[in-house]
Amino acid sequence: MKIEGEGRLLRIFVGENESWQGKPLYEAIIHKVKEHGLAGATALRGIAGFGADSRIHTTKILRLAENLPVVVEIVDKTEHIEKILPILDQMVSTEGLITIEKVDIIAYRPRLAEAE
Numbered sequence: 001m002k003i004e005g006e007g008r009l010l011r012i013f014v015g016e017n018e019s020w021q022g023k024p025l026y027e028a029i030i031h032k033v034k035e036h037g038l039a040g041a042t043a044l045r046g047i048a049g050f051g052a053d054s055r056i057h058t059t060k061i062l063r064l065a066e067n068l069p070v071v072v073e074i075v076d077k078t079e080h081i082e083k084i085l086p087i088l089d090q091m092v093s094t095e096g097l098i099t100i101e102k103v104d105i106i107a108y109r110p111r112l113a114e115a116e
Helices: 025-035 078-091
Strands: 005-015 041-045 069-076 097-105
Touching: 005 025, 005 078, 025 041, 025 069, 025 078, 069 078, 078 097
Parallel strands: none
Antiparallel strands: 005 069, 005 097, 041 069
């Protein structure tokens, strides 16, 4: 798949302890996006953050860090993002933030199949 030109960046902010159907939510989102054939997704774990509850989550607390922030980023064509959005909205139903930005895709170069 070759993608260049205008696209969308979909960001989903969740806590790492959030789950969906028995899996960590961020992992379930990545699997769902792959299942629907989008170009790719990346989960990034934050070292500190807070959300709607205003409770700060950080790795600096002496006890084990709890519910650190995770951001899942997905970049694809607008029509692909729009198709998956209702599904992701259902998955992020209890707590989280979803944002969409217009982006210019300069290059998307999938790895070429290994020489046979």
